[in-house]
Amino acid sequence: MKTSSELRLAPGTVITGKWNRGRYRVERLLGEGANGKVYLVEQNRRLYAMKVGGDAVDLQSEINVLRSLASRRRRAEPYLMAVDDCVREDGSEYPFYVMRYVRGSAVHEYLQREGADWFPLVGYHLLGKLAELHEAGYVFGDLKRENVLVGDYGRVELVDFGGATALGKSVRQFTELYDRGYWNAGSRTAEGTYDLFSYAVLCLHLFEGRRLLQLAQTALPQNRSPADLIRLTDGHPALKPFAGWLARALRGEFASAREGAAAWQLIMYGGGVKMNRKRTPAGWAAGLFACTMLALAAAIVWLMTEGVLPTGLS
């Protein structure tokens, strides 16, 4: 079996596609997923991300997901740019695809650098991305810190679709720590709730990383439970407002990521603005208005019957 770890592309290497003859110059390694390595490449002075895989079938499954996502949102700028194979000097062939390069850093690095103030917004954007994916008929599967890129002003992009699975199928790839099966919290069937569980673990990993890893290492497999995770939700001040939300996600209570996102948004702004002057409650004002109108009508009738008003007015 070929594995991508055998292939290392040094900066400066020029890759020419076997089928479509596109030429790309390797700038540097960006990261590594289960199905291959991602490089920053340049073509005609534009930067792209290129994923080079070890196995054509695995990589193609991923491409199939990206394609079906692209066909759903026509307005968005294209994500997948080219699909081809590269041939090395020794004759070995590696499949690759070229996608839009997303500038950004992994979510934990971003929050460390920019501050936890960004957490609620970044989380909300991530939930939006998951909702979009679910509505397209897929579950992300392998949600973890490394697969969430955050760009300027908390914009979020999911990377590495190696775990993306059609709804109802068995999740293709997952990381134990984020897997609800690992925590005895449910099946490995691709459902929206699967991603939301991973999302909640991701939040814990961001702020309670040490306690989370300790829990994973010390608890006996048969004793691991979402209840243990729920106990971690209200320790950190950044998580505390979302503790109830996280508990619901860990218990699989949100029907969809969209519903989860809406609930998250309520918490983000739910503190409410403190008003200096009490607003008049709307119902009371309407009642007052009705009373006034009634009094006016009665007055007019009374005045007319008394002959004070000219009859022409009625």
Next chain:
Amino acid sequence: MRQLLLITDGCSNVGMNPVVAAAHAKAEGITVNVIGVVERGESISAAEVEIEEIARAGGGMSRLVNTRQLSQTVQMMTRKTVVTTIQQAVNKELRQVFGAESVEALPPERRGEVVRVIDELGESSPLKVALLIDTSASMRPKLQAVEEAIRDLVLSLQSRSGRSEIAVFHFPDSENGEGCVCDLDWTDNIAGVKRILPRLAMRGTTPTGPAMMQVIDFFRQGDYGRTIRGETDGMTGEDVV
């Protein structure tokens, strides 16, 4: 689709060469995967070669892992083997339809549909995985992790849409010494099973080859357990019948 997953940590030392047994399995359409479980500081360099050769003869793959990585490795190997098996079947079709040798030989724009079919079949084809566990003395501290890995595998298989079953065997047979014992007959649910592998003191021999031959036989006789076998066959199902 039929798989035999051997989990061991040492060399076979009794009976038939396990590489030959693996070749037998392959001839019967059973893919053989092998996982060597090693703990830090433990060296099994002699066994490493054997593990690799068994997998090669059985058309599968081999990995050396520690107990922590065991669950994920079992899960990944099983899945990967399913895809490979389907792929091999599909490649035959490709040769006839497109004159292409494999998916890789197709131009990228024609791979999409083929891979979609591979994914679909991989998810829905019936699957049988027989796990053959080495329970000789040095494996004993690792058996807890093996049990967890088996339970984890069942969880993964339950989310497939196709029928998926496992059977579990351990070797050596403590009474007979020369073969394996069936601990769990074909099943898709082990929720009610408290303990899969026995906690008895094991004898020191490692009859990997003979044990594999018995598992191949088990595959062939779909309804083992109802068949009365001669004592020389050695496979005395304890929980079966």
